[in-house]
Amino acid sequence: MKLLVTGGAGFIGSNYIRYAREQHPDYKIICVDLLTYAGNMENIAEFTSDKEHFAFYRCDIANKEEIENVFSKENPDIVINFAAESHVDRSLENPSLFLRTNILGTQVLMDACLKHNVKRFHQISTDEVYGDLPLDRPNLKFTEENKIKTSSPYSASKASADLLVSAYHRTFKLPATISRCSNNYGPYHFPEKLIPLVISRAVSDEKIPVYGKGENVRDWIYVEDHCSAIDKIIHIGEVGNVYNVGGNSEKRNIDVVKEIIKQLGKSEDLITFVKDRPGHDLRYAIDSTKIQKELGWKPMTSFEVGIEKTIKWYLANEPWWKNIISGEYQQYYQKMYANREI
Ligand code: NAD
Numbered sequence: 001m002k003l004l005v006t007g008g009a010g011f012i013g014s015n016y017i018r019y020a021r022e023q024h025p026d027y028k029i030i031c032v033d034l035l036t037y038a039g040n041m042e043n044i045a046e047f048t049s050d051k052e053h054f055a056f057y058r059c060d061i062a063n064k065e066e067i068e069n070v071f072s073k074e075n076p077d078i079v080i081n082f083a084a085e086s087h088v089d090r091s092l093e094n095p096s097l098f099l100r101t102n103i104l105g106t107q108v109l110m111d112a113c114l115k116h117n118v119k120r121f122h123q124i125s126t127d128e129v130y131g132d133l134p135l136d137r138p139n140l141k142f143t144e145e146n147k148i149k150t151s152s153p154y155s156a157s158k159a160s161a162d163l164l165v166s167a168y169h170r171t172f173k174l175p176a177t178i179s180r181c182s183n184n185y186g187p188y189h190f191p192e193k194l195i196p197l198v199i200s201r202a203v204s205d206e207k208i209p210v211y212g213k214g215e216n217v218r219d220w221i222y223v224e225d226h227c228s229a230i231d232k233i234i235h236i237g238e239v240g241n242v243y244n245v246g247g248n249s250e251k252r253n254i255d256v257v258k259e260i261i262k263q264l265g266k267s268e269d270l271i272t273f274v275k276d277r278p279g280h281d282l283r284y285a286i287d288s289t290k291i292q293k294e295l296g297w298k299p300m301t302s303f304e305v306g307i308e309k310t311i312k313w314y315l316a317n318e319p320w321w322k323n324i325i326s327g328e329y330q331q332y333y334q335k336m337y338a339n340r341e342i
């Protein structure tokens with residue numbers, strides 16, 4: 001079996017490759033990644049020497065020729081599209097990059113899948129396509145039947161890609177599935193996102209920026225649980241279906257931040273409230289009954305266990321994130337957070 005994984009040098013993609021190497025040691029995994037600021041060969045360094053089971057191509061999913069070249073060389077059976085511009089805040093600065101990679105890139109990949117008779121195309125989508133939920137109705141959760149209703153250029157680009165995937169399935173009979181997952185956390189998470197940002201800054205006793213009052217709620221899932229869900233869907237999921245994937249761990253941002261500070265033995269004085277993100281989604285919560293009932297999946301790692309494992313990983317792998325935050329990231333941080341304190 002040949003599995004082509006796009007965005008495999010990023011956070012979730014590299015965790016999925018690690019999961020798939022363990023679960024399916026006989027599969028060949030072909031990783032396609034442009035190595036943008038978020039892609040890092042260190043995330044997949046342990047796999048690159050095994051040429052029989054692993055191949056890497058640095059290429060752009062929105063570049064038809066480059067993608068055609070990989071597909072004709074490798075003839076994959078299954079394609080999983082993780083590649084994307086993934087950070088909401090960056091999408092407010094440069095929407096067009098998000099539209100190009102997340103929408104056109106998905107279309108280029110699906111055209112290649114049709115041409116090469118790929119048996120399954122799986123789109124990694126997000127719960128953000130459903131918009132947000134109010135803070136005062138805790139029983140409301142997103143099901144697969146919820147309307148698409150987006151807030152940021154990031155979520156709009158992901159939702160557009162989902163619509164294209166459904167259209168390719170219906171009209172061109174592309175054997176496609178989609179998963180919509182909640183906020184992931186775990187090893188190799190790029191330190192621009194909340195949890196790794198808080199860990200890396202708290203370790204160095206640096207101020208921790210919390211948007212607004214920190215009351216927004218996210219449903220956190222340990223990345224390995226997302227990987228096991230994807231693996232179930234590509235093997236036993238039904239073509240044409242959307243599957244919601246959630247961690248059953250809703251937390252207010254401020255509580256997440258305080259828990260990390262507590263575990264690191266640092267002071268809550270590091271918390272700095274900053275100007276809110278424009279259009280900031282209030283709450284995400286996933287109802288994952290469908291994948292639980294139909295595919296027998298469930299999340300295995302509680303937030304309490306997952307956050308402890310994650311903090312341990314960041315403490316044991318300081319060179320990995322220090323290397324990232326010492327480079328271009330510094331300008332990014334300055335640009336996004338300077339003069340934002342309230
Ligand atoms: P990430 O930013 O860590 O990784 C994205 C990867 O895609 C990087 O390796 C990058 O180099 C690569 N990439 C970007 N543009 C590319 C292009 N044009 N061609 C080829 N490769 C390109 O993102 P992530 O957090 O690992 O997210 C992976 C996927 O999961 C995304 O599709 C995202 O929308 C989705 N998702 C993420 C979360 C989350 O909490 N992180 C939750 C739900 C869904």
Ligand code: TYD
Binds near residue numbers: 194
């Ligand atoms: P993030 O990790 O960017 O994921 P998403 O926006 O996709 O949910 O942010 C998670 C939550 O944390 C979100 O409500 C925004 C908030 N946040 C902060 O309060 N401070 C920060 O510096 C960042 C990056 C996020």
